[in-house]
Amino acid sequence: MKYLTRFAPSPTGYLHAGHAYSASLAYSYARESGGRFLLRLEDIDQTRCRPEFEEAIYEDLSWIGLEWETPVRRQSDHLEDYASVLEKFHDRGLIYPCFCTRAEITAEINRSAGAPHGPDGPLYPGTCRHLSDDERAEKYESGAPYALRLDMAVALAELGSTPLYFEELDKGVIEADPARFGDVVLARKETPTSYHLSVVYDDALQGVNLVVRGQDLFEATHLHRLLQFLMGLPTPKYKHHGLVSDLKGRRLAKRDKSATLRHMREEGYTPDDVQKLIGFKK
Numbered sequence: 001m002k003y004l005t006r007f008a009p010s011p012t013g014y015l016h017a018g019h020a021y022s023a024s025l026a027y028s029y030a031r032e033s034g035g036r037f038l039l040r041l042e043d044i045d046q047t048r049c050r051p052e053f054e055e056a057i058y059e060d061l062s063w064i065g066l067e068w069e070t071p072v073r074r075q076s077d078h079l080e081d082y083a084s085v086l087e088k089f090h091d092r093g094l095i096y097p098c099f100c101t102r103a104e105i106t107a108e109i110n111r112s113a114g115a116p117h118g119p120d121g122p123l124y125p126g127t128c129r130h131l132s133d134d135e136r137a138e139k140y141e142s143g144a145p146y147a148l149r150l151d152m153a154v155a156l157a158e159l160g161s162t163p164l165y166f167e168e169l170d171k172g173v174i175e176a177d178p179a180r181f182g183d184v185v186l187a188r189k190e191t192p193t194s195y196h197l198s199v200v201y202d203d204a205l206q207g208v209n210l211v212v213r214g215q216d217l218f219e220a221t222h223l224h225r226l227l228q229f230l231m232g233l234p235t236p237k238y239k240h241h242g243l244v245s246d247l248k249g250r251r252l253a254k255r256d257k258s259a260t261l262r263h264m265r266e267e268g269y270t271p272d273d274v275q276k277l278i279g280f281k282k
Contacts, residue, residue, distance in 0.1 A: 002033050003035040003210040004030065004207050004210070005027070005029050005211075005212050008040040008041070010043060010049065011053035012048040013053055013260075014053065016259040017264075019261075021279070021280075022214060022241065024064065024066065024278065025212050025241055027066050038072075038208070039069075040074075040075070041073070041076075044191055044194075083192045085201060085231060093151065093154050094230065098127070098149045098185075099145070100127050100128055118181050123182030126183060145188070145190070146188070147187070152181070152183050155178075155230060159226070166235055167235075168221075169210075169238065180219075197227065204233035204234060211236050211238050212238075215240045215242055215243055221240075
């Protein structure tokens, strides 16, 4: 099977060795299968994304020897695509506006004994799910910020008794359990999409048939499988790899300057040094 893979960073900081590993792994699956490798910029967070970080991504990936097809898809250039999906979801009753602040959600959860938890912590208690049309209209007219949440109950009703599966390389077929996420946020007033919505849409649009990403995103695959069903999209295979840590066993982060590819290059590291560090060369 020829794999079409992608590396999809957010330009919110400089790439580190962990990014180099993920990108190199995706690149190797594509190259060794005679397939294709794409680069995509997940730049929907315009408050944190910066042009200099975008340019650094191109520079760093080229420096370690990766090549990709052009043009590069920048999510911020295609917000209308995600808005179209949300409009269809709205027409099917799959989403609803949530006007709760984080503080209000926390307070409601604290008042509820035994609040259910999901992969990301306590689940949203559904405070705004049953607002009347008039109440929602009043909130909209007031200019209050809001999030658009997936109505998980409606989504699961559309699914019915049909089980959902995805295939993890080296692990086999896994049954998805999207209900564990509850009424997850799919967009916000100021940002008309979310990571979950845009990544599922873009992977299908670009024909990605093997998603290579870190183990920290494995749980999200359960939700992504449901979104694929709701959008009528194909399901790729997945490879969730272990996370690269520093010498003290801490997960690498963009704020760790010493771990960035930019810093390594300035310190005299070569691309071969980086490939050896992340385990791609001996």
